[in-house]
Amino acid sequence: MNINDVAQKSGVSKTTVSRVLNNEKYVSDEKREKVLSAIKELGYAPNWVARSLVTKKTNLIGVIVPEVDLSFYYSIISEMERIAFERGYKLFICNTLHRPEKEIEYLSLLKEMRVDGLILMHEEMSEQSIKEIKKWGITSLFLSGEILNSDIPSVLIDNYAASKAMTEYLIQLGHKKIQFIAGNESEHATLNSRLAGFLEAVQHSSEEITYKIAYGDYTMESGYEIMKKTLENKKYPTAVFAISDDLAVGAMNCLLDYGFQIPKDISVVGFDASKISIVCRPRLTTVEQPIELLAKTGIEKLIANIGSSIKEKKTYVPYQLLIRESCARFKGGEGLSNLERIRH
């Protein structure tokens, strides 16, 4: 079957058929309609783009993620794929490895492929990329974070409230020396909110809390290195709050390797409740970002709004503190002296 059959069936010229297939102007709505219905009836699908002209959709969703090799991201991607597939959509995963030129190249490919929508998961996207997305006008949504000063809608947890609640939990356990391990030092929204929640709880506590903030990236290796530096400086916290589970597990492994007991000597908490937080021993106390609910809410909201834009600027899904095994009540100076015995 070829373009001739479509022309014959629809009663228009081959040139008109080709114009419709190539999405050109100067075809009357009536003729375009005839061609499209002929294509449909004949099941003529010369290629994937031609088909998308019939349905006006490609059923592809682009996903931009900074690093697929972090446990939170691959869990959420796997869940998104499952839900999207059930609804007839496929994901095109773009792993930018924090390189702005990869963002631009992937965006241009996604545009050429005429994807129907975009899920963003990379808060440190370049301004140029955000401008491109705006110019493109594609239905898009930020999942589990947000981009400040942009009008891209988000589906996320209330990071400020969650971080404040977790800090209050540590303070209630009697911890007064807390190490906060942040991601990198850039101005992105999630880090800001989590840091602000932490500072709010610390500064408005009735106890006098001392704290230190350390910056790295979001990897286990980074958590390990930051903890190592802290221990080598002999500034022992009694609790560590890391803003990702990968960072927390890295810190925890460093403590274990230096002979500390968790939570007896030092308490550790993380953020995300990704798979790694249950795999490690002791099991990590952490803030749950509900991965299934985030993936479901995000994908469904995007699909429901394809071709238009999403009205709600921010959709919160509920977070939860998962109290597991990595925290203990701080018992006076005991923890610290124990540390000093080991290290000196």
Next chain:
Amino acid sequence: MNINDVAQKSGVSKTTVSRVLNNEKYVSDEKREKVLSAIKELGYAPNWVARSLVTKKTNLIGVIVPEVDLSFYYSIISEMERIAFERGYKLFICNTLHRPEKEIEYLSLLKEMRVDGLILMHEEMSEQSIKEIKKWGITSLFLSGEILNSDIPSVLIDNYAASKAMTEYLIQLGHKKIQFIAGNESEHATLNSRLAGFLEAVQHSSEEITYKIAYGDYTMESGYEIMKKTLENKKYPTAVFAISDDLAVGAMNCLLDYGFQIPKDISVVGFDASKISIVCRPRLTTVEQPIELLAKTGIEKLIANIGSSIKEKKTYVPYQLLIRESCARFKGGEGLSNLERIRH
């Protein structure tokens, strides 16, 4: 710019241009050449497929993976993406979740998208899918495994030799009761090779070795459940050999949760050297599948052969035994009596 400009520039009719764009027959090579060079000169790219007609390539590689949420797979995918991107290729990841109907649907999408090549990572692909790939004639390659009775070429380690070597290591440490944790009970090549290597070492040892083989899937949860069942049956091995790190870490966590010490009470070894094997404590002794080298060899071999087929049926990359902290010499009956004390 539109199809008219292309027609004018190339000196052929619009119908001919449209025929070329839609990849139809009945266009002379000479005219096709003229149209393609006009398209090139004008930079006319009505869509992604039209562009691919010019270059005869889409620079897309399809990747079929059974479950992106396993540490070995997401590590290798991340590495493949990095290398492919550097060489101008993008990956389209198809996560089949072990469902044959997803394989078929993804294959048909990849075909419509005219991907240039295919990386397969799912040994239990249905026969129908393998037939489809053969019929399609696309350049394809199996990475880190193989499909028996197919002529799809593979890049992998020598699983038989690696498994045999690891088993001999356990036997040298004095272990005579070994639990082998396999993946599922199907007839796929990697499982067969690893099991055969294990049996070869066990059956040809000068010591009398007793062993048990348990089947599950490849997840941590499965490793945990298998270990739990073994402990509840009070059949205590002195060493556990799991054929994936996820399975091994699951088994290890179960042992830790039941109060056993690793490696003092029981030794555990895994397979793959995925990230999780370094994250866990004690660090897992495992067989290294060199992820970077596998990814690099696979992607480069595929790209070099796009448009034709790969000659070498099997390309081995070197494995290595990574001796870390999860194994100890078995000291007579001590381990076992220790277990009995805890469990009875």
